[in-house]
Structures are given as C-alpha cells and as structure tokens.
Amino acid sequence: MTGAHDTDDLEALRAASDVLGIDALLSDGERAVRDRVRRFVDAEIRPHIADWFDRGWFPREIVPALGQLGVLGMSLNGYGCPGGTAVEYGLAALELEAGYSGLRTLVSVQGSLAMGSIHRWGSDEQKNDWLPQLASGEAIGSFALTEPGAGSDPSSMKTYAQRDGDDWILTGEKRWIGLASIAQIAVVWAQTHEGVRGFLVPTDSRGFEAVVLGPKGSMRASVQCDVRFDGVRLPASAMLPDARGLRGPFSALNDARYGIVWGALGAGRDSYEDALRHALAREQFGTPIAGFQLTQQKLVDMTLELQKGALLALHLGRLKDAGSLRPEQISLGKLNNVREAIEIARTARTILGGDGVLLAHSPIRHAANLESVRTYEGTDEVHTLILGQHLTGLSAFR
Numbered sequence: 001m002t003g004a005h006d007t008d009d010l011e012a013l014r015a016a017s018d019v020l021g022i023d024a025l026l027s028d029g030e031r032a033v034r035d036r037v038r039r040f041v042d043a044e045i046r047p048h049i050a051d052w053f054d055r056g057w058f059p060r061e062i063v064p065a066l067g068q069l070g071v072l073g074m075s076l077n078g079y080g081c082p083g084g085t086a087v088e089y090g091l092a093a094l095e096l097e098a099g100y101s102g103l104r105t106l107v108s109v110q111g112s113l114a115m116g117s118i119h120r121w122g123s124d125e126q127k128n129d130w131l132p133q134l135a136s137g138e139a140i141g142s143f144a145l146t147e148p149g150a151g152s153d154p155s156s157m158k159t160y161a162q163r164d165g166d167d168w169i170l171t172g173e174k175r176w177i178g179l180a181s182i183a184q185i186a187v188v189w190a191q192t193h194e195g196v197r198g199f200l201v202p203t204d205s206r207g208f209e210a211v212v213l214g215p216k217g218s219m220r221a222s223v224q225c226d227v228r229f230d231g232v233r234l235p236a237s238a239m240l241p242d243a244r245g246l247r248g249p250f251s252a253l254n255d256a257r258y259g260i261v262w263g264a265l266g267a268g269r270d271s272y273e274d275a276l277r278h279a280l281a282r283e284q285f286g287t288p289i290a291g292f293q294l295t296q297q298k299l300v301d302m303t304l305e306l307q308k309g310a311l312l313a314l315h316l317g318r319l320k321d322a323g324s325l326r327p328e329q330i331s332l333g334k335l336n337n338v339r340e341a342i343e344i345a346r347t348a349r350t351i352l353g354g355d356g357v358l359l360a361h362s363p364i365r366h367a368a369n370l371e372s373v374r375t376y377e378g379t380d381e382v383h384t385l386i387l388g389q390h391l392t393g394l395s396a397f398r
Contacts, residue, residue, distance in 0.1 A: 010273065010277075013273065013276060013277065014273070017272070017273075017276075017303055017306070018307075019303060019307055020307050020311070022307065022310050022311065022314065025314060026087075026091075026314075029088070030085075030087055030088055030091055033084065033088045033091055033092060034091040034092070034094070034095060036069070037069065037071065037091070037092045037095040037096060038095045038098075040065075040069050040095075041095055041096060041098060041099035041103075042099075044062070044065065045099035045100055045103060046099055049099060049100045049221065049365070050359040050360055050365070052100075052220075052221035053100075053220045053221045053359055053365055054220075054359055055220075055221075056214065056215065056216070056220045056221065057221055058102075058182075058221055058222055058223050059221075060182055062103070062106075063106070063110070063137040063140055064136065064137035064138065065137070066106070066107060066110075066137055067135060067136040067137025067138070068136075068137070070082040070084070071089075071092050071096070071107050071111070072107060072110050072111050072115070072134060072135050072136070072137055073110070073111040073115040073116070073119070073131065073134060073135045074088065074089040074092060074107075074111055075088070075089045075111075075255075076111070076115060076116065076119045076131070076135075078127075078131075079119070079127050079128065079131035079132055079135070080131060080132035080135045080136065081115070081119070081131060081135045082135065085317075085321050086258070086317045086320035086321045086325075087314065087317035087318065087320075087321060089259065089262075090258070090259065090261070090262035090313055090314075090316075090317045091262065092107075093107070093108075093259040093260075093262040093263040093266070094262045094263060094265050094266040094269070094313075095266060096263065096266065097262075097263035097264065097265075097266035097267050098266035098267065098269055098270040099266075099270075100221060100365075100369070101219065101263065101267055101366065101369035101370065101372070101373055102219050102220075102221050102222030102369065104259065104260075104263040104266070105178060105219070105222060105373075105376075106178070106179065106222065107259075108256045108259050108260070108263075109141070109142065109143055109178040109179050109256075110134060110140065110141050110179070111134075112252060112255040112256040112258075112259055113141075113143035113187070113252045113253070113255075113256055114134065114141030114142060114143045114183075114185070114186075114187050115130075115131060115134050115135070115141060116251070116252045116255050116256075117143065117187045117198060117240065117243070117248065117249070117251075117252045118130055118131060118134075118141075118187065118200070118240070119131060120242075120243075120251060120252070121198060121240040121241070121242040121243035121248055122200070122240050122241070122242070123237070123240075123241050125237070126200060126237075126240070130185055130200070133184075134185075139183075139184045139185060140179055140182055140183040140184055140185075141179070141183055141184070141185050141186070141187065142177055142178060142179045142180045142183035142185070142186040142187070142203070142227075143177070143178070143186070143187045143249075143252065144159075144174040144177045144180065144186050144187065144188040144189065144201075144227055145157075145174070145189045145249045145253075146174060146175055146176050146177070147159060147172070147173060147174055147175055148173060148175045148226075151175075151176075152378070152379060152381070152382050153397075154189070154246060154249065155196075155246060157172075157189065157190070157191060157196070158172055158191070159171070159172025159173065159174065159188070159189070159190040159191065159229065160172055160190055160191045160192070161190040161191070161192045161197065161199060161234075162192075162193075163192075163193065164233070166235070166236050167233050167234060167235055167236065168192075168199065168233070168234045168235075168236070168238065168239070169231055169232070169233055169234075170188065170190060170199065170201065170207075170229045170231070170232040170233075170234060171229055171230065171231055171232075172190065172228075172229050173226065173227065173228045173229065174188070174226070174227040175213075175226050175227075176213070176224050176225075176376070177210070177224065177225045177226070177227045178222070178223065178224050178225075179223055179225075180203070180210040180223070180224075180225035180227045181210040181211070181212050181223055181225050182223060183203050183210075184202065184203055184204075185200055185201070185202055185203065186200075186201045186202075186203055186208075186227070187199075187200060187201075187240070187252075188200075188201045188229070189248065189249050194244075195244060195245050196244075196245050196246055196248065196249075197239055197240070197243060197244065197248075198239070198240035198243040198248050198249070199234055199238045199239055199240065200238050200239075200240065201229075201232060201234060201238065205232045205233070205234070206232065206233070207229060207230040207231045207232040207233070208227070208228075208229060208232050209227065209228045209230070210225040210226070210227045211225055211226045211227075211228075212224070212225050213225060213226060217368055218368045218369050218371050218372040219369055219372045250327075253377055253378070254327055254330055256377050257330045257331070257333075257334045257377045257378060258316065258317075258320060258325070258330050258333070260334050260337070260338060260373060260377060261312070261313045261316055261330065261333035261334055261337050262313045262317070262337075263373070264309070264334075264337040264338045264340075264341040264370065264373060265306065265309050265310055265313060265337055265341065267341050267345060267366040267369065267370055267373075268302070268305070268306055268309070268337075268340065268341035268344040268345065268366075269306055270362050270366060271302075271341075271344050271345040271348035271349075271362055271363040271366050271367075272299070272302045272303070272306060272344055272348055274348060274352070274361055274362050274363055275298075275299070275302075275347075275348035275349075275351040275352060275363065276290070276299060278351060278352050278355075278361075279295050279299065279351050282353075289351070295351060298347050298348075298350070298351060299351075301347070302344045302347055302348065305340040305343070305344060306340075306344065308340075309336065309337045309340055309341075312332075312333055312336065312337065313333060313337065316329060316330065316333050327386065328386055328387055328390040331378065331383040331386040331387055332383075332387060334377070334378065334383055335380060335383040335384065335387070338370060338373055338374050338380075339374070339380065341366070341370055341373075342367060342370045342371070342374060345363045345364075345366040345367035345370060346363070346367055348363040349361075349363040349364055349367065385397060
C-alpha cells in the first residue's frame with residue numbers, strides 16, 4: 001500500500017482507494033468487462049473530451065464503436081444483443097461515465113430506453129427489424145416521453161395518436177429527447193383513445209421534426225432535442241403491441257435509472273482520482289498538499305461515499321440479476337449516488353484550486369454534467385417521494 005503514496009501510478013492509487021476490497025467481490029468475467037470498457041474510454045474518450053465539451057461537439061462515429069464494444073443493449077438477449085448481466089452493464093456504465101456522462105447517457109438512451117422498449121414490448125417483426133441494427137450501432141434510436149408541460153408527470157402528456165382507418169395520426173411535441181436529431185427510429189409515447197401507447201416512428205417520416213437544444217452549460221458534447229409531430233402518419237404495425245399504459249415507459253426508465261446508479265460513481269471516482277493525483281504532486285509550503293489535514297479529510301470523505309455507493313450499486317446489480325430488484329430500491333440508489341457524486345466533484349474541484357476550472361481537469365465537467373443526470377430519469381424530488389410513499393403507504397404526488 002505504501003507504494004500508492006510514492007508514485008502517481010493510477011492502479012496503485014485505485015488499489016489503495018478500494019479500502020473495503022470491493023474489487024474482490026467481482027467475478028473474473030465482470031472484471032474483464034470493466035477493464036475492456038475502461039481501455040476503450042482511456043483510448044477513445046479521454047484524449048478528446050475536453051475539446052468536445054468546449055466546442056459542444058458530439059462525435060457521431062462513436063456509436064458504431066460502442067456497438068463493437070458490446071455495450072448497446074448490453075443486458076438484452078437475442079436479436080444480436082450482447083446478453084450480458086446487470087452487474088456487467090453496471091460496471092460498463094461506471095467506466096463510460098468516468099469518461100463522460102453523455103457517453104453513458106447515449107448508451108442508456110439507445111440500450112435501456114429505445115432497445116429495451118422494443119425488446120420488452122415489441123412484436124417479433126419490430127425486434128428483428130430494429131434490435132440488430134441498434135445493437136451494432138448501425139442505427140441510432142431515441143426515446144420520446146418528456147414534454148414541455150409534462151416532465152415529472154408523464155401522465156399529463158398531450159401528444160396524441162388518433163385512429164384514421166388502419167393508420168395512426170400522431171400530433172404533439174416532446175422535449176429533452178436524446179439523440180432525436182441523429183436517430184433513425186424513435187420510440188414515442190402518446191395518449192390514445194385506449195390510454196398511453198408506444199409507437200416506433202421513423203425519423204424521416206413526414207411531419208417529424210427534431211431541433212437541437214442549446215446552448216447548454218451541461219452535457220455539452222451530447223445531443224438533446226425538441227421534437228414535434230405534425231400529423232405524422234403511421235401504419236398499424238408501428239404500435240408496440242404489448243405496451244399499454246405508463247407501465248411501458250416506466251419499465252424502460254427503471255432500467256435507465258439503474259444504469260445511473262453505477263454511472264454516477266464513475267463521474268465521482270474520476271473526479272476523486274484527478275484530485276488525489278494533483279494533491280500528491282502539488283507542493284505548497286514545502287510539502288505535497290496531500291499531507292495537509294484538511295485535504296486528507298476531503299479525500300477520506302470522498303472515499304467513504306464512493307465505497308458506500310459501490311456497495312449499494314453492486315447489491316442492486318445482484319438483485320437485478322436475481323430478478324428481485326424493486327423500483328423503490330432503484331430510486332434509493334439513483335437519489336443517493338447522484339447526490340453524492342455531485343458533492344464529490346465539487347469537493348475535488350476545491351483540491352485542484354484555480355486549475356480546477358480548466359477543462360483539462362475533469363471535476364468541473366463532471367459537476368456540470370451531473371446536474372443533468374440529477375434531473376433526468378426522475379429528479380431528487382420524485383425519487384424522494386417514491387421512497388416516501390414506500391415508507392408511509394401515502395402518495396404525496398397528488
């Protein structure tokens with residue numbers, strides 16, 4: 001362990017920071033997945049992300065590379081999907097978000113939201129048509145639920161699909177829809193005469209319009225859009241046949257929230273590691289600032305939360321693989337790990353001093369991005385009330 005304090009060797013620092021020995025709780029296969037994704041992030045993301053973030057640039061060519069990496073629809077089986085476990089997907093999400101929150105978000109939108117909805121609720125024809133293309137990254141998918149007036153309350157959505165003979169006519173608008181302007185297919189949720197239903201909408205359909213949102217102070221190297229449907233005509237085969245009511249989108253959202261539980265740890269860990277390496281190298285008053293009591297307190301506090309968050313994520317992953325993970329457990333994980341990751345990024349920035357505002361250092365980017373992560377797939381307030389309802393049996397939503 002002493003070597004971790006004598007060298008800037010990242011693996012030695014990580015070993016010292018794994019105070020509880022959580023790495024030993026992983027199987028060889030799980031560590032292999034983690035290490036493979038980590039190598040990809042180190043080679044393809046870290047050298048470029050500061051520039052991409054600064055320019056607000058999204059590298060579209062990264063999508064097929066992620067398909068080759070095997071992280072698109074990672075925990076889905078069949079139809080060309082990777083078929084990994086929930087824990088393997090979680091570890092991949094952690095490493096992806098250590099590089100950039102928007103990268104993990106891309107994988108979540110494509111895999112958990114769009115592909116997950118098709119895999120769970122689609123017809124065999126829809127699955128065969130779209131899942132292989134989406135798993136390989138040949139095609140890009142989007143998921144359209146949130147509206148300008150219906151964020152935390154999707155039951156109040158106004159987008160409507162009206163029957164017209166055998167067809168459907170889709171009218172309305174959605175907001176904060178990831179990848180919509182570059183996607184080939186969008187999973188769109190709309191009110192109908194029989195309740196909320198899901199539709200597969202080709203983005204080249206007449207009447208479909210996606211407008212990129214910006215400028216943004218968060219998630220700059222990623223794509224979110226306003227989407228409008230002006231009388232988009234869809235065949236009957238566009239409907240997801242087995243999705244009825246809000247259970248359809250909520251099932252996908254729970255999978256995405258699960259990924260965030262792990263992903264936020266990646267942003268927190270990367271912020272901590274950046275601060276730790278700086279503290280060991282930076283000297284003031286004739287000694288490394290890592291030797292100062294206040295700096296050590298910050299490093300210890302960050303490590304405490306990272307270790308607790310990792311145990312929480314791993315426990316939820318084991319529950320998910322066993323088929324027993326419950327929504328309120330996901331809410332607990334998302335609420336805790338994102339909240340703590342933001343605090344870790346902010347604390348790490350203070351250790352970096354003035355250099356901490358430079359994009360060459362990751363904490364300032366992670367802190368900004370995590371504000372988006374904290375908001376989407378359920379705000380702190382929504383997850384607090386989900387847990388409150390579980391504890392009391394009383395709903396505070398209405």
